[in-house]
Amino acid sequence: MIEKIKQQQGNVNDTCAECGSYVDIGAVVEAEDTLLMLSFVGDDALLQAQAMQQIAQQRFTDTKAEIVDEDNTIALKLYFAYSVEKMIFQLENQL
Numbered sequence: 079m080i081e082k083i084k085q086q087q088g089n090v091n092d093t094c095a096e097c098g099s100y101v102d103i104g105a106v107v108e109a110e111d112t113l114l115m116l117s118f119v120g121d122d123a124l125l126q127a128q129a130m131q132q133i134a135q136q137r138f139t140d141t142k143a144e145i146v147d148e149d150n151t152i153a154l155k156l157y158f159a160y161s162v163e164k165m166i167f168q169l170e171n172q173l
Contacts, residue, residue: 123152
């Protein structure tokens with residue numbers, strides 16, 4: 079098996095830095111993309127927003143938060159220190 083792989087290596091063209099990539103990560107993640115806005119509705123919307131705020135600030139201690147009541151909708155604005163923190167938080171919490 080290893081011999082076969084060695085034989086096939088000559089057929090591989092590895093000159094493209096983006097080959098095999100479906101998207102350029104720099105096009106997806108911007109350094110300034112640190113604001114996550116979440117909306118909650120219902121009788122317990124404020125409690126849900128406060129719970130999500132607590133989860134974010136426990137995970138990333140430099141995260142700033144703002145809760146705004148807008149027409150029966152609670153808006154939670156999370157300001158992360160780094161865009162990667164926002165991405166990690168979204169992935170961990172399936173947002």
